[in-house]
Amino acid sequence: MKVLYTAAHAGAEAIVPIGGGGAIARMLEQQWRRSLPFELEIVRPQETASEIVKYTQGEYTKFCHRFRKFATNRILAEDPAQTIVLANDIGEGPDFELLERHGYRVFTIWHVDVLAFVMKMYLGEWVSPERAARAMAPFEPWLPGPLRLVFTNQHRCVRCSTGHIVMTDAMKQRILKCYPETNPAKIHVVPWGTPEAAGVGSRQPSPKPVVLTLSRISPEKGQHRLLEAARGLDVKIRIAGEAAFMGGDAYLRRLRKLSQGMDIEFPGHLSGQAKLDAFASADIYAFPSVSESYGLTLMEALSHGLPAVAWNHEGAEAILQPEFGTLVSSTSQLRAAIEQLLNDPARRQGMGAAAKAYAQARPFRDAAAKVAGLLLQRPGFVEEIRP
Numbered sequence: 001m002k003v004l005y006t007a008a009h010a011g012a013e014a015i016v017p018i019g020g021g022g023a024i025a026r027m028l029e030q031q032w033r034r035s036l037p038f039e040l041e042i043v044r045p046q047e048t049a050s051e052i053v054k055y056t057q058g059e060y061t062k063f064c065h066r067f068r069k070f071a072t073n074r075i076l077a078e079d080p081a082q083t084i085v086l087a088n089d090i091g092e093g094p095d096f097e098l099l100e101r102h103g104y105r106v107f108t109i110w111h112v113d114v115l116a117f118v119m120k121m122y123l124g125e126w127v128s129p130e131r132a133a134r135a136m137a138p139f140e141p142w143l144p145g146p147l148r149l150v151f152t153n154q155h156r157c158v159r160c161s162t163g164h165i166v167m168t169d170a171m172k173q174r175i176l177k178c179y180p181e182t183n184p185a186k187i188h189v190v191p192w193g194t195p196e197a198a199g200v201g202s203r204q205p206s207p208k209p210v211v212l213t214l215s216r217i218s219p220e221k222g223q224h225r226l227l228e229a230a231r232g233l234d235v236k237i238r239i240a241g242e243a244a245f246m247g248g249d250a251y252l253r254r255l256r257k258l259s260q261g262m263d264i265e266f267p268g269h270l271s272g273q274a275k276l277d278a279f280a281s282a283d284i285y286a287f288p289s290v291s292e293s294y295g296l297t298l299m300e301a302l303s304h305g306l307p308a309v310a311w312n313h314e315g316a317e318a319i320l321q322p323e324f325g326t327l328v329s330s331t332s333q334l335r336a337a338i339e340q341l342l343n344d345p346a347r348r349q350g351m352g353a354a355a356k357a358y359a360q361a362r363p364f365r366d367a368a369a370k371v372a373g374l375l376l377q378r379p380g381f382v383e384e385i386r387p
Contacts, residue, residue, distance in 0.1 A: 008090035014047030017216040031368040053244040091149040100160035133178040170314040193362035201280025212282035222288040229334035242269035279304035303359035307351035316384040324355035
């Protein structure tokens with residue numbers, strides 16, 4: 001059996017801030033090249049990741065349509081009886097409806113619930129995802145470019161995919177609310193767990209405790225919340241990441257303006273040893289994103305023994321436990337949680353040990369094996385994935 005893995009952000013080097021979907025594509029490919037559960041082909045775009053992260057909204061919309069056509073044509077060249085399709089994307093995914101008509105089995109990874117993300121980012125959750133899905137359903141065939149990516153592609157993905165792989169039960173329940181005709185058995189909850197460590201970091205001396213956050217710099221990542229919360233604290237802030245995707249450059253300018261007068265570093269996108277050193281040199285990890293389906297960098301931070309403070313969204317809620325993390329819902333709560341950890345080194349140390357134990361018990365290779373088992377309809381690959 002052959003698996004065609006279509007991934008719009010695949011092929012990116014670790015030095016490119018392509019996001020979690022690209023990272024997962026790279027990690028799954030690496031794991032499956034080692035374990036060889038099936039013949040694997042990655043369907044990548046012709047554009048480079050360095051180009052993609054700089055696209056405007058209009059350019060990215062056109063890219064999505066180009067890649068859909070390219071990936072769909074590549075899939076149609078294979079025998080559906082001998083091929084399983086794994087789609088790494090929804091908005092950038094293949095033509096789910098056409099593939100279903102031709103008899104292909106398609107599994108889709110939900111790195112982002114596109115509809116829920118758009119409702120939260122652009123409408124402030126004034127309209128619920130399920131209400132928006134119901135209202136737009138009659139108009140889906142005629143929607144223009146960007147709206148088609150949000151509504152039409154996602155609904156067709158739900159209807160036409162053989163199975164869906166999500167990271168949290170919260171996302172599964174939201175899909176069922178938005179598309180109540182969906183069979184719950186099609187939706188499989190597979191937390192990714194902890195990326196494989198590439199080495200050991202070296203702690204760099206600092207006269208102050210260090211609070212680290214690490215992600216691409218983009219409005220949905222919420223780094224401004226950390227700056228607002230930490231102003232006046234005797235602490236060094238490291239905001240690691242590079243401006244990427246729509247709004248990234250303008251948001252970075254906003255962050256630099258907010259950080260005036262603070263002890264702060266913007267070291268850029270970190271990978272390899274520099275990333276390991278950043279984790280080793282931090283005392284607290286902050287995860288202030290507006291919305292996350294999961295939290296790969298959060299799991300990495302935990303694996304390096306860092307207590308974490310995170311905004312209360314479904315990705316962090318599915319991971320953090322009181323033994324090693326704190327969920328907050330306002331900048332005042334974020335500030336208070338950081339202050340408490342700064343003032344109690346012994347508690348930080350104990351939480352760090354608990355964080356490391358939690359993360360190390362959930363290796364990414366287990367999730368990769370679980371996904372392989374789902375694709376091959378052999379769930380015994382991994383009997384249980386810990387939440």
